[in-house]
Every structure is written in C-alpha cells, then in structure tokens.
Amino acid sequence: MAQAEAQDHGLHGHAEPAQAMAHAEGQQHPIKLYLVVWGWLFILSACSYAVDYFEVQGYLRWGLILTFMMLKAGLIVAVFMHMAWERLALVYVIIVPPLVILVFVAIMVIESRYTEVIRALSFGVGP
Amino acid sequence: MTESTLGHADHAAPRPGGARGLVADWSSDQRAFKNVSWGKAMMWIFLLSDTFVFGCFLLAYMTARMSTTVPWPNPAEVFALHVGGTDVPLLLIAIMTFVLISSSGTMAMAVNFGYRRDRKKTAILMLLTAALGATFVGMQALEWTKLITEGVRPWGNPWGAAQFGSSFFMITGFHGTHVTIGVIFLLIIARKVWRGDYDVGARGFFTSRRGQYESVEIMGLYWHFVDLVWVFIFAFFYLW
Numbered sequence: 001m002a003q004a005e006a007q008d009h010g011l012h013g014h015a016e017p018a019q020a021m022a023h024a025e026g027q028q029h030p031i032k033l034y035l036v037v038w039g040w041l042f043i044l045s046a047c048s049y050a051v052d053y054f055e056v057q058g059y060l061r062w063g064l065i066l067t068f069m070m071l072k073a074g075l076i077v078a079v080f081m082h083m084a085w086e087r088l089a090l091v092y093v094i095i096v097p098p099l100v101i102l103v104f105v106a107i108m109v110i111e112s113r114y115t116e117v118i119r120a121l122s123f124g125v126g127p
Numbered sequence: 128m129t130e131s132t133l134g135h136a137d138h139a140a141p142r143p144g145g146a147r148g149l150v151a152d153w154s155s156d157q158r159a160f161k162n163v164s165w166g167k168a169m170m171w172i173f174l175l176s177d178t179f180v181f182g183c184f185l186l187a188y189m190t191a192r193m194s195t196t197v198p199w200p201n202p203a204e205v206f207a208l209h210v211g212g213t214d215v216p217l218l219l220i221a222i223m224t225f226v227l228i229s230s231s232g233t234m235a236m237a238v239n240f241g242y243r244r245d246r247k248k249t250a251i252l253m254l255l256t257a258a259l260g261a262t263f264v265g266m267q268a269l270e271w272t273k274l275i276t277e278g279v280r281p282w283g284n285p286w287g288a289a290q291f292g293s294s295f296f297m298i299t300g301f302h303g304t305h306v307t308i309g310v311i312f313l314l315i316i317a318r319k320v321w322r323g324d325y326d327v328g329a330r331g332f333f334t335s336r337r338g339q340y341e342s343v344e345i346m347g348l349y350w351h352f353v354d355l356v357w358v359f360i361f362a363f364f365y366l367w
Binding site: 027028029031034035037038041042045048049051052053055062065066068069072073076077079080081082086087088089090092093094097098101104105108109111112113115116119120123 | 236
C-alpha cells in the first residue's frame with residue numbers, strides 16, 4: 001500500500017506524458033460504439049417528439065417523456081462522458097448529490113399546492 | 128473496469144474494484160480519484176455545481192407552473208412553426224435537439240481520435256462540433272425573435288400565465304450562454320490541437336503547463352453536459 005502510494009506521488013510529480021499514455025489506454029473505445037449510441041439518441045429523441053406530435057395525454061404522456069429523458073441522459077453520461085468506465089469513487093461523487101434535488105422537488109410540490117389553494121381562496125379563481 | 132484500474136500507475140498492484148474499491152479509494156491519507164487527473168476531476172465537480180444551478184431553474188419553473196391559477200400556455204402551440212399550410216408543433220425545437228445531439232456525437236469521436244493522436248481528424252471534428260453548436264445558438268436566437276415579436280415578455284404574454292415568459296427566457300437563455308461559452312472553448316482547444324501543441328508539449332499561454340490530449344476529453348465533458356441539460360429542458364419545458 002505504502003509502495004503504491006509512493007509511486008502514486010512519484011508519478012504525480014514529473015511523469016505527465018506517462019499519465020497521458022495511461023489515459024490513452026484507459027479510454028479507448030471503438031468508434032462504432034459512439035455511432036450506435038448516437039443512433040439511439042436520435043431514435044429516443046424522435047420517440048419523445050412523437051409523444052407530443054401524436055398528442056398522447058395524461059400519465060402515459062408523462063411516463064413516456066420521463067422514460068425517454070432518463071434513457072437519453074443515461075446514454076450520454078455513461079458512454080459519451082465515459083462514466084461507465086470510471087471508478088465507483090468518482091461515479092458516486094457525481095451521481096449521488098443530484099439525487100438530493102428530488103427531495104427539493106418533493107418540498108416544492110407541497111409548497112406550490114399550498115400556494116395554489118391560498119390563491120384560489122383569496123382571489124376566488126378556481127384551479 | 129480492471130483495465131482502467133491500472134490507468135494511473137501501471138506498475139502498481141491492481142486495486143480492488145466495486146464497493147471494496149470505493150471504500151479503499153476514499154480511506155486513509157491519499158488521493159481519492161485514482162486514475163483521474165486533477166483537471167478532469169475539477170471539470171466533473173464544476174459540472175456537478177452546474178447541475179444544481181439548472182436544477183434550481185427547473186424547480187423554480189415547476190413551482191411557478193404548479194402554483195399559478197391562470198392556465199399555462201400550451202408549448203406545442205406556442206412553439207409551432209407554420210409549414211406548408213399547417214402548424215407543425217415544436218418543429219424548430221426538434222431540429223435544435225437533433226443538431227445538439229449530433230454535435231455531441233462528433234465531440235465524442237473527436238475525443239476518441241485525440242487519444243489516438245490523430246491531430247487532423249480531432250481538430251476537424253471539434254470544428255464541426257463548434258459549427259453545430261453555433262447553429263444551435265442561431266436557431267435559438269430565431270426562436271427568441273419569433274416569441275418576442277409575438278409579444279412574450281418576462282412579465283407577461285398573450286396566452287396565459289405571466290411566469291411563462293420569465294421561465295422561458297431564464298432557462299433557455301442560461302442554456303444558450305453555456306452553448307456559446309462551449310463554442311468559444313471548443314475553438315480554443317481545436318486551435319491547440321491543430322497546431323500540434325499536445326504532440327510537442329507546448330506550454331499553455333495562461334498556465335505555462337504542458338497540455339495533453341486529455342484536454343480534449345475535459346472539453347468533451349463540458350460539451351456533453353450542455354447536451355444533457357438540453358435533454359431535461361426539452362422534456363420539462365417543451366414537452367410537459
């Protein structure tokens with residue numbers, strides 16, 4: 001462990017080209033992979049546009065929009081941004097904090113429902 | 128997973144992967160991100176902070192839309208284009224989406240050719256990415272012009288809830304600014320690639336540090352993030 005750390009520091013100091021080479025080995029993927037993901041992003045975008053074009057309504061609409069959105073976001077982060085090949089230490093630092101936004105969403109949903117009711121009661125316009 | 132484990136110090140013992148690797152990387156006095164350079168880690172952390180900025184914008188929009196007692200303008204009608212005698216909903220927005228996704232595709236390929244040290248292909252793909260990004264901003268300017276001439280203002284619009292205009296200008300304006308900065312950033316890096324700065328290890332103007340082809344990947348992270356934000360704006364603002 002100590003030895004590995006010493007090497008770590010050694011490399012950190014004066015071996016930048018070696019580091020670059022290491023990265024070149026680490027993030028080499030066939031071009032075909034990017035083209036396939038690109039194709040899927042086109043298909044998924046076309047699908048979400050179709051949801052609007054064919055005027056799908058209600059829960060089905062929201063479900064489809066969210067599904068296509070998450071699939072697109074997942075593909076971009078995992079393949080284009082190389083998250084699928086990073087170590088978990090980095091992946092969790094980046095992916096976990098945004099999930100806290102969902103708590104914020106829940107708070108604001110309650111808050112805006114309350115505001116809406118107060119507005120309806122005070123100004124007499126029904127929701 | 129195992130091949131990237133060896134990324135930083137190829138003669139060191141392989142580190143554990145998975146959950147054991149997570150604990151091992153964060154524990155004791157050492158750097159946590161083993162095979163990620165400081166530049167890449169800092170870009171990721173910047174993008175995380177930017178995620179919160181856009182998250183708050185979309186949350187503010189959600190709160191405004193949910194709490195208003197005035198009907199929200201229908202985006203499918205507001206953003207429709209009149210083509211061949213009929214109104215096609217969201218046509219310009221759909222084209223903008225495809226343009227931005229294509230720019231992400233060319234960027235990913237530029238990163239790949241960068242690591243293969245193919246200088247010309249990298250630079251050309253980056254310039255293509257910048258051109259697509261500029262096209263996107265141009266179409267956004269067109270959309271803003273159309274809406275402003277139709278009477279949309281941050282304080283009101285002809286179709287319904289006043290918050291529609293403020294949410295629209297705030298969210299798309301901030302995203303457009305990000306795209307514009309990305310185009311400038313792309314042109315700077317593409318020039319360095321074209322000159323071969325990363326092959327000869329020329330020192331940078333501001334930092335006096337030797338650049339590497341990793342700069343192309345870091346640039347790519349920013350660009351893909353801009354595309355990622357658009358995915359969420361497209362879903363929540365235009366389709367919802």
